[in-house]
Amino acid sequence: RAGYELIIVTNQSGLARGMITPGFVEICHAEMRTRLQAGGTDLDGLYYCPHHPDGSVKGLDIDCRCRKPSPGMIEDAVRDRGIDPASSWVIGDKWLDVQLGHAAGARSILVRTGWGAEQEERRPAGQQVDAVCDNLIHAVSVILADGSSRH
Secondary structure (H helix, E strand, C coil): CCCCCCEEEEECHHHHCCCCCHHHHHHHHHHHHHHHHHCCCCCCEEEEECCCCCCCCCCCCCCCCCCCCCCHHHHHHHHHHCCCHHHCEEEECCHHHHHHHHHHCCEEEEECCCCHHHHHHCCCCCCCCCEEECCHHHHHHHHHHHCCCCC
16 A cells, blocks of 8 residues: 555446436445455545536536535545645546546546546647556556655
8 A cells, every 4th residue: 555545536427317326326336345355455435426517316416516527525535534635646537537636736647448548539738647557557556656655
C-alpha cells in the first residue's frame, strides 16, 4: 500500500434513471471488496453519486455537488479520512475522472482500459493529465515511482 489509501468514487446514474436499485449497487460493491480482499487488499472508502439531472427518480434527479467531475465525493473522503488532496492521485478511464482529480487538487492518471483508449483519442482541447497509463498496474507503478506523496 505504500502509505496510500484506496478509495473509490463512482457515478451511479442508473439509480437516478431507475435502471438499477440501491440493493444492486450494494451487491456490486460487496463483490468488488471480495475480489480486492482475495488479492490481498481492501478499500478504505467507497463513495458513490446516485444523482443525474436528467434522472426519472424523484429526489435523485438533481444537479449535485457529488457527481463527477465535481469534487464532492473527494471532499467527503478528505473530511472523513483526513486525506491531503495534494498528496493524492485520481485514476480513471474517462476525462471526467481526470477533471475530478484536478478539481479536487489531486494529480490524475488516465488509464487506457475500459473507456480509456477511446477517451484518449478524444482528448478535450487544453485537457491536462499527469500521466496516461496502459492499465491500473502501470498507474500504480507511476504513483510508487513518484514517491513524493503518501496518501
